[in-house]
Amino acid sequence: MTAMAEGTVRSGQNELKVTRSRRNVAWSGLGAIVVIVVLFLFPYYIGPGTLGIMVQALIVLTLASMWNLLAGYAGLVSVGQQAFFGLGAYFVLIPAMHGISPWLGLPIAAIAAAACALPLWWLVSRLRTGYFAIATWVLASAVMLVIEQIQSIGGGTGMPLPGLTGMDPAVLTADTYWAGLTVAVLAIGSVYFLLRSRVGLVLTAIRDDERAARSSGVRVGRARLLVFIVAAGGCGAAGGVLAIQQLQVVPGTSGGVFSVQWTAEMAFAVIIGGIGTIEGPILGTAVYMVLQQTLQSYNAWYLIALGLVAISIALFARRGLWGTLDEKLNIRLFPTGYYLWGPGERRGRRRKAAHAE
C-alpha cells in the first residue's frame, strides 16, 4: 500500500485504471493476424500429405477449444461431445445427398448440431460434475443408436459423401484445409469474444462462487445453456470437416464418428495445454499432434501415451503447459480478464502490482 501511495504522489495521478491486459493488446492481435495469414498460405507451399495432417490438427484444435469452453469456463465436464461431432458429420452428409454442396453443409452442420443441443441440454441440465459426465456419454450412445436405425443415411455401416467426386485431389485437400482453418479460427474467435462479453463475466462469477453468483441474480442456467449450444455447434462443424476429409461418414463407437476417442482427444489436449486458457488448447493440440505422429505406427499407443500424460498433468501440473508458462512469464495472447493499474502505474514501467483477474 505504501508503495502505491508513493507512486501516486510522485506521478501526481490518483485515478485507477482498468485494462484488458498488462501489455499492449495490439501486438498480440497483429501476431494473430500474421499467424492466420501464414496458415492460410500453407497449401501453396506444402504437400497434400502434410496438409492432411494439418486438417486433422485443425479438427482437434476446434474440438479442444470447444471442450475448454465447456469444462474450463462453464464447469461442464462433458464426455458426450462425440454426439455433436457425429451429428455434424451427418448434417453435412444429409444435405449433400439432396444436392447441397458439402461446403455449404458446414454452416448447416454447425447450426443443426447447436439446435440438437437444446433438447439434450434439457435432459442433462440438472446434473452436476460426474453425473453430468456419464449422462452426456449415455446421451451420445443413445444418439448413435437412433442414427444407426435410419437406413436411408446408411444405418449402422455409414455412407460415402456425395457431391465432391471428380474434384482434383490436390484442390480438394487444399479446400478441405481452408474449410478446417476457417472453422478453427471461427471457433477460437467465438470463444474469445464470448469470454470478453457479459457472458464471460457471468462465467467467471460462476466459476469463482456459484452460490454467490446465483444470489446476486446471475442467470447461471442460461449462461451454461449458451456455452453448451456454442460448443455443440463448434463440435458439429468439426464433424462436418471430418466428413469432407474422409469423404464418408461411419457411425459406431470404435473408429466411427461417435467414438468416445474424439472426446478423449479434445479433453486430453485441453488438460495438457492448460484448461481455462484460450492458448492452452492450441498448445495441447500441438503436443497431441507430435505424439500422434511419432507413435502413429504403433496403433493405439498414442492414445495410451496421451492419456498417461494427461493424467500426470492433471495431478502434478494442474494449470497445464500454458498455465505453467504463464505463471513464470505472465503472458496473455488472448486477454479476457481485467488488469487493475495502480494510480500512476503505466504500461512498460516495471514494478510489482496487484494482479486482478
Place this chain on the structure above:
Amino acid sequence: MAWVNAVIQGILTGGLYALFACGLSLLFGVMKVVNLAHGDLATVAGYVGVGIVAATHMPFLWSVPLVVLVMAVLGYALQRTVIQAAISRGELTTLIVTFGLSIVIENGLLQFFTSNTRGQAIGDSFTTASFSIGSQIQIAWLNVFIFVLAVVVLLALQYFLSGSKYGRLIRAVADDREAAQLSGADYRHVFGIAAAIAFGTVALAGMSYGLTTTIDPTTGTDTILLFAFAAVVIGGLGSLWGTLLGGIILGVAQQIGAQINISYEQLGGYVIFLLVLVVWPQGLTSRRAQS
C-alpha cells in the same frame, strides 16, 4: 407369452446390471467419486479371469475368488495412490484422471489382446443348462445364478455397511470426513477399504458378464459403465436396493424393446433412463423421496 418371457428374462438380467452398478454406487456414496473407469476395470477382471484359467488350467469357479482378491488389492492400491491424489485436487481432476484411466485401459487391452472377443472357457454344462416353464419360457440356470449372486452381494454389502466395524467407519467417513478424522479414523485407509470392496464387486460383475456373453476391449464403456450408470440413476443415488430395482427396470425395458424389434434392445433401456431423468431426477428410491 412372449411378453411374459421378456419380463422374466429382463428381471434376471437386472441382477447382472445391479452387480455392475453397486461398485459405482458405493464409490460415489463414500467418496463422491464418479469412476469413469468402472466399466473398463470390470473388463480387466474378465480378461484376468480368462488369463488365469488359461495359464493354470484351474477350474473357473476356483479362479473367481482369486480374481476378486487381485482386483480388491488393485482397488486399494489405485485408491491410495492415483485416485486419492485426484480427490484432493478437486472434482475436475478426479473426472479427468478416471476418464484417462478408462481410455488408457481400453486401448491397452486393444493393444495386447486385439479387438477379438473372448469368453470364459468353463465348459458347456454350466453356461447352457436351462429349465423351462410351459412351452415358451426357457430360463438359463446361469442367469438365475447371477441374479442370486447379485442379491447375495447386495445383502452382504448392506450387512457389512450397517453391522461391521469397518462398515460403520466407512459410513462415518462418508457422512463427515473431518469429524471422523478427529475421532481417530484414517480416512485414506477407509477410502482404500471401500475401493477394495467396490473393485471386488467389479470383478464379480466383469466375470459374470464374461460368462453370459463374450467380452472385448470396448465392452467396458459401451455396455458396463453406461448400463451401470443407467441402473444407478433409475434406482436413485446412494441406495443399494434402489440399484437392484434400477437394474431390473433397465433389464425389463431392454427385453421389451428387443421384443418389439431386436435392434431396439439398448434403445429401450435408454428411453426408460431418459424418462426417469426427466420425471424423477432423484431416482425412484432416493432418500429425498422417502423422507
